[in-house]
Amino acid sequence: MANLYETDKLLEEYLLLHFGKPEEVLPWEFGPAEALEFPARCVTERVKPVKGARALEIGCSVGRACFELSVFCDEVIGIDFSQNFISQAQELAQKKEARFSVADEGELRKELSYRLEDRFRPEKVKFEVGDATNLRRDLGDFDIVLACNLLCRVPYPQAVLQRVEELVSPGGQLVLTSPYTWMEDYTPRRFWLGGFMRGQEAIRSLDSLKKALSSSFSLDDVVDMPFLIREHGRKFQWSVAQASCWTRL
Numbered sequence: 001m002a003n004l005y006e007t008d009k010l011l012e013e014y015l016l017l018h019f020g021k022p023e024e025v026l027p028w029e030f031g032p033a034e035a036l037e038f039p040a041r042c043v044t045e046r047v048k049p050v051k052g053a054r055a056l057e058i059g060c061s062v063g064r065a066c067f068e069l070s071v072f073c074d075e076v077i078g079i080d081f082s083q084n085f086i087s088q089a090q091e092l093a094q095k096k097e098a099r100f101s102v103a104d105e106g107e108l109r110k111e112l113s114y115r116l117e118d119r120f121r122p123e124k125v126k127f128e129v130g131d132a133t134n135l136r137r138d139l140g141d142f143d144i145v146l147a148c149n150l151l152c153r154v155p156y157p158q159a160v161l162q163r164v165e166e167l168v169s170p171g172g173q174l175v176l177t178s179p180y181t182w183m184e185d186y187t188p189r190r191f192w193l194g195g196f197m198r199g200q201e202a203i204r205s206l207d208s209l210k211k212a213l214s215s216s217f218s219l220d221d222v223v224d225m226p227f228l229i230r231e232h233g234r235k236f237q238w239s240v241a242q243a244s245c246w247t248r249l
């Protein structure tokens with residue numbers, strides 16, 4: 001399957017998800033406002049700020065969570081498989097602004113712009129293309145590692161879980177979120193972490209995460225996190241990720 005995350009459609013949807021103003025995403029007084037600004041909330045609601053920390057985000061897309069981390073971290077590395085997303089994130093870090101358009105109705109589009117907020121420190125952030133299932137060996141270790149809505153989008157999520165054990169330093173934080181949308185288009189069924197029957201037993205992704213991580217991490221918190229992706233002016237995907245927050249033993 002062609003990589004959806006290299007398409008212009010996904011690029012504009014993710015730019016809006018990461019950097020859209022609440023009223024640009026949801027222009028009505030009704031609607032699931034608590035689902036807005038998901039990438040920012042993955043940091044502001046799930047990470048305990050540690051001044052001067054070193055942080056890694058795997059599957060960073062166009063980079064909002066990395067910029068949030070830069071508020072208190074002295075070094076942030078954002079890695080994504082999509083060249084398109086990483087180029088956009090690098091351009092934003094350099095120019096401190098982005099202009100993009102999003103689908104509105106049929107062929108009609110809306111022009112939007114975003115200016116990087118002053119509280120962000122883009123000079124602390126490095127974005128690079130990389131494969132979460134085969135990360136470069138010389139990344140070192142981190143006080144904070146984030147992988148948001150990544151696990152059910154890689155062919156072999158077990159490889160990510162094995163590697164995070166080395167990547168998070170003792171006492172460090174690991175934040176995983178996922179709506180567990182398991183699809184064979186992304187992950188062969190035999191590598192799904194959950195969402196299937198094994199004999200009489202329903203296998204749940206959170207239980208597999210506990211099995212894979214509990215020898216090296218303690219589980220601090222499990223929280224439901226809604227998020228909203230706008231497809232066009234009147235069409236949205238509302239999803240609920242499950243966040244699990246871990247401390248490296």
Ligand SMILES: C[S@@+](CC[C@H](N)C(=O)[O-])C[C@H]1O[C@@H](n2cnc3c(N)ncnc32)[C@H](O)[C@@H]1O
Nearest residue numbers: 005059061080081082130131132148149153154
């Ligand atoms: C559902 S999006 C989530 C993006 C972002 N974390 C967020 O929450 O908005 C999945 C992201 O994972 C990236 N991705 C998919 N396969 C990957 C891989 N093997 N290595 C690194 N990133 C990958 C995609 O390019 C995309 O940016």
